[in-house]
Structure formats: C-alpha cells, structure tokens
Amino acid sequence: MLTKRQNLVEVMKGGNPDRFVKQYEPFALMMKTPISRLKPPVGGTIVNEWGVTLSWPEGQLGSFPVHDEEHIVVKDITKWRDYVKAPKLDYPEEAWATAIAEANAVDRNDQYVTVFVAPGLFEHIHYLMSMEEALMAYYEEPEEMHALIDFLVDFELRLAKEFIDHLHPDAVFHHDDWGSQINSFISPAMFKEFFEPAYKKIYGYYKENGVELIVHHSDSYAANLVPSMIEMGIDIWQGVMNTNNIPELIKEYGDKITFMGGIHSGLVDFPDWTPEIVAEYVKKTCEENGKLYFIPSQTSGLPIDSFPGVYETINQEIDKMSEKMF
Amino acid sequence: MSKIAEVKAKVEAGKSKLVPGLVQEALDEGSTPSEILQAMVDSMGVVGDKFSSGEIFVPEMLIAAKAMSKGVEVLKPLMAGDGSASLGTCIIGTVAGDLHDIGKNLVSMMIESAGFDMVDLGVDVPADTFVQAVKDNANVKLVACSGLLTTTMPALKEAVQTIKAAYPEMKVIVGGAPVTPEYAVEVGADGYAPDAGSAAVKAKELATA
Numbered sequence: 001m002l003t004k005r006q007n008l009v010e011v012m013k014g015g016n017p018d019r020f021v022k023q024y025e026p027f028a029l030m031m032k033t034p035i036s037r038l039k040p041p042v043g044g045t046i047v048n049e050w051g052v053t054l055s056w057p058e059g060q061l062g063s064f065p066v067h068d069e070e071h072i073v074v075k076d077i078t079k080w081r082d083y084v085k086a087p088k089l090d091y092p093e094e095a096w097a098t099a100i101a102e103a104n105a106v107d108r109n110d111q112y113v114t115v116f117v118a119p120g121l122f123e124h125i126h127y128l129m130s131m132e133e134a135l136m137a138y139y140e141e142p143e144e145m146h147a148l149i150d151f152l153v154d155f156e157l158r159l160a161k162e163f164i165d166h167l168h169p170d171a172v173f174h175h176d177d178w179g180s181q182i183n184s185f186i187s188p189a190m191f192k193e194f195f196e197p198a199y200k201k202i203y204g205y206y207k208e209n210g211v212e213l214i215v216h217h218s219d220s221y222a223a224n225l226v227p228s229m230i231e232m233g234i235d236i237w238q239g240v241m242n243t244n245n246i247p248e249l250i251k252e253y254g255d256k257i258t259f260m261g262g263i264h265s266g267l268v269d270f271p272d273w274t275p276e277i278v279a280e281y282v283k284k285t286c287e288e289n290g291k292l293y294f295i296p297s298q299t300s301g302l303p304i305d306s307f308p309g310v311y312e313t314i315n316q317e318i319d320k321m322s323e324k325m326f
Numbered sequence: 327m328s329k330i331a332e333v334k335a336k337v338e339a340g341k342s343k344l345v346p347g348l349v350q351e352a353l354d355e356g357s358t359p360s361e362i363l364q365a366m367v368d369s370m371g372v373v374g375d376k377f378s379s380g381e382i383f384v385p386e387m388l389i390a391a392k393a394m395s396k397g398v399e400v401l402k403p404l405m406a407g408d409g410s411a412s413l414g415t416c417i418i419g420t421v422a423g424d425l426h427d428i429g430k431n432l433v434s435m436m437i438e439s440a441g442f443d444m445v446d447l448g449v450d451v452p453a454d455t456f457v458q459a460v461k462d463n464a465n466v467k468l469v470a471c472s473g474l475l476t477t478t479m480p481a482l483k484e485a486v487q488t489i490k491a492a493y494p495e496m497k498v499i500v501g502g503a504p505v506t507p508e509y510a511v512e513v514g515a516d517g518y519a520p521d522a523g524s525a526a527v528k529a530k531e532l533a534t535a
Binding site for chain 2: 064131180187
C-alpha cells in the first residue's frame with residue numbers, strides 16, 4: 001500500500017494510485033506558528049495585524065472584515081502607504097517551538113509538512129479597502145494597485161522565508177478566493193496583469209527553496225484562470241466547485257495541475273445534512289472525475305466541518321468509493 | 327457622434343470622469359434630462375447583459391454604474407419632483423442571519439441603474455424589517471431579498487412569506503448562491519435572477535407588469 005504522499009504523487013503524475021486521495025490526508029497543516037494570521041473567535045471581533053477589523057458573529061460560518069466608514073483601512077488608494085503597515089515577522093526562536101515540534105513529529109514519507117497562508121493577495125486587498133473599491137481601483141488607479149500588490153508580495157516573500165527557515169515545509173497551502181460560484185471576480189486579462197506575476201514570484205520562491213508542492217485554495221468558479229494558475233506554479237487547485245466543468249478541466253490540464261474538490265460544502269455541510277446526502281455527492285464526484293489528476297474533497301478550505309460529522313463522513317464515503325473503483 | 331450617443335458609450339465604458347461633462351454637453355445640445363437618463367439606463371442594460379453572459383466581469387460593471395451615477399448627479403437638480411423618471415422604489419436587503427453584502431450591493435446598483443429608487447436595508451435583515459420598510463417608503467414596487475448560505479435559506483423563505491402576508495400584491499424577487507428558480511417558486515417569490523445583470527431585467531419586468 002502506498003503512503004498518503006506516494007499515493008498523491010501517483011494521482012498527480014497520472015500514474016498508479018492504489019486508492020483515492022482522501023481530502024486533506026496527505027497534508028499535515030502547521031497552524032500554530034507565531035506568524036499565522038489572527039482570526040476572531042466565534043462571537044468576537046478583533047483588529048488583525050494589518051489593522052483590519054474582523055468580526056465573527058454567532059451563528060455564522062466564518063468571519064467578515066468590517067467595512068463601514070470608520071473601520072475601512074485604506075480610505076484612499078492613492079494614500080495607501082499612509083495606511084498599510086506590514087506586521088512584524090521576527091519572533092524569538094522559542095515562539096517557533098510548538099510549530100517546530102509539530103513539523104518534526106510528521107513522517108515526511110507519509111505526509112507533507114504544509115504551511116498555511118491566508119488570506120492571499122486578492123482577498124487581502126479587499127479586506128483592506130472593501131470589495132467594491134478594490135475592484136474599481138484596478139481600473140481607476142492601476143499604478144497604485146500594482147504598487148500595493150508589490151508591497152504585499154514583498155511581505156509574503158519574507159513570510160515564506162520565515163516558514164522555510166524554521167519548518168522546511170514540503171508544501172504550502174495558500175488561500176485566495178478568486179471568484180463566485182458562477183464566474184471569476186475579475187477577467188482573465190486583468191488577473192494575468194495584476195496577479196499572475198505576483199504569485200509567480202511567491203510560489204517560485206517556495207519552489208526554489210525546497211517546497212515541493214503548491215496547493216492553492218479558491219472555492220469558486222475559476223476554470224478561466226487555470227492557465228494563469230499553471231503559469232504561477234500551482235500544483236493543486238483546491239476548492240474546485242462543480243460549477244466548473246471538472247472532467248473537461250482534467251482532460252485539458254490534468255498533466256499540469258491536479259484538481260481537488262468537487263463536493264460543494266454548501267450542499268453537504270448544513271444543519272440538516274445526512275450521511276445519505278454526503279454519500280450521493282461523493283459517489284457522483286468520484287465517478288464523474290475519475291482516479292487521476294483529481295482529489296475528491298469538500299470545497300471548503302480546511303479539513304474541518306461547520307456541522308459535526310460531515311468531514312469524517314465524506315472520508316468514509318471516499319473509502320467506499322476507493323473499494324469500488326480501485 | 328451626438329453627445330447623447332457619447333454619454334451612452336462612455337457610461338458603458340465606465341468613464342466616470344468624462345460622463346458628467348458629456349451629460350452637460352448633451353443638455354446644452356438640446357437633449358432633455360429624461361432622454362439622457364434613458365440613454366444611460368439603456369447603457370446599463372447592455373452592461374447587465376454582458377455581465378450575465380460572462381463577457382464582462384464585476385469591475386467593468388462597477389465602473390459603469392459609477393459613471394452613470396456621476397451622470398445622474400448632473401441631471402438630478404433638473405429632474406427634482408419628476409416622478410415619471412422613476413420605476414418606483416425597490417427595497418433590498420440580505421436576510422436575517424446572513425452577513426454577505428457584495429452580491430446584494432451589485433444587484434442594488436444594477437436595479438438602481440435600471441431606474442429604481444433604492445432603499446438598502448443592509449445585511450442580517452429580519453423579515454419584519456422588510457415589511458416595515460414597505461410601509462415607511464413611498465411608491466414601493468418591489469422587494470429584493472438576498473441569501474448567500476444554505477443555512478439562511480429558511481430566513482429567505484420567512485422573509486418572502488412575511489412580506490407576502492402583509493402585502494399580497496407586492497412583488498418579491500430573490501437571489502443568492504444557493505437559490506434556484508425552483509426554490510424561488512417554492513417560497514412564493516415572484517422572480518429569481520442568477521446574477522446582477524438579470525436581476526435588473528427581472529426587476530423592471532416585475533415592476534412594469
């Protein structure tokens with residue numbers, strides 16, 4: 001039997017996996033580093049390291065940036081340098097002890113030591129200035145937006161260096177939602193201009209420094225951005241929703257990028273979920289998308305569920321499909 | 327190209343700095359405020375269709391709507407009290423328990439560009455607040471309810487049914503990622519739209535029916 005890591009490699013190279021990769025199983029996520037981004041607790045509000053006010057109201061499935069007049073960080077894009085200050089990244093060695101111990105405990109033959117980065121550049125910008133203002137600024141103040149992105153890239157490169165120096169990761173799991181369920185937020189041409197070179201630098205840096213695998217999360221439609229994803233160096237697009245034509249994507253791009261998702265979290269992870277509903281969606285995605293260049297997974301961006309039991313039930317159903325199809 | 331045609335073209339292209347001047351020039355050329363407004367509404371119709379078909383994306387739609395609103399600012403003092411220019415008032419909000427506002431804001435912008443006066447109740451709006459807003463505002467022709475999560479679908483249903491119970495003739499339109507045309511019918515809504523462009527078309531259709 002192949003290890004989880006070996007099995008993933010077989011899936012990605014179109015070789016001979018002996019079972020489906022079960023969602024996030026090959027990735028040991030390092031979440032307890034001193035430079036991991038702050039998140040508010042459920043029911044709480046925080047101001048994060050960048051000055052963004054984030055609130056996670058009771059009963060919601062995630063946190064939201066607060067974008068009223070008072071809380072918006074970048075009030076004028078032409079003056080972003082006055083508002084945006086990068087947080088510090090230099091922490092004493094002791095602050096890394098927990099993360100280093102966790103990385104050391106991972107059997108790297110079995111799993112990838114995986115560092116986690118969120119939010120990515122696109123999201124970070126609309127956290128700072130609101131979605132509407134950000135999207136208009138790509139047209140109205142392109143030089144300033146390029147400069148702001150360059151500033152964030154510089155921060156991400158320094159962040160990557162810290163991760164690499166301390167944990168020697170095998171993989172990076174990087175979030176940045178680039179679309180709604182029906183389309184990308186911005187056109188492929190705009191995306192290519194603003195984000196492709198930026199991510200190429202970031203992901204290139206990880207790869208030049210021993211990181212084997214780039215896993216990027218965008219739980220959305222983004223089929224039109226796949227050529228850019230490949231150019232950036234993404235190995236796995238996690239979060240691919242079935243509003244993308246996944247079988248077509250696998251056929252066209254499978255030898256260059258692997259697709260992870262197909263099980264829309266909104267359809268399986270809700271208050272009245274049942275194992276039967278989960279089984280139906282897992283079966284469908286495994287049968288439609290096949291054994292190579294595809295990882296059946298919920299689309300949400302972490303190995304957790306909003307309603308207890310869903311994540312594990314998906315795993316059990318993937319096991320059943322592995323028995324049936326391998 | 328006539329000035330009014332230029333206004334139309336520049337709204338579509340999202341040239342918000344140029345549109346106010348061109349609107350003024352069109353007025354100087356003899357076009358009436360209503361004609362100019364209609365030209366801009368027509369432009370936004372084209373923008374909405376292009377968005378729905380995937381030809382353009384959110385930024386292009388946003389800058390076009392901004393350009394139109396800059397043009398409307400020039401016309402407003404000239405049209406004050408001219409109710410004939412409006413299709414009526416539309417109340418919009420994201421339903422209780424749901425804090426997503428980006429999609430709702432886009433829909434609001436496009437419905438406004440189609441000629442409605444908008445009353446935006448924001449996010450996490452209880453069903454009774456929609457009803458109160460219908461009561462408090464003049465000439466309400468339409469209520470638009472948004473829900474982005476499968477978990478807030480029951481709140482969407484409650485909103486539609488509460489509005490309909492209080493105002494059986496009121497037109498209600500629904501939308502949001504998990505909403506389907508079938509669900510819209512099931513909860514008793516009059517209309518559904520999958521995106522902001524088609525929401526504006528549907529809103530106009532319902533209000534003028």
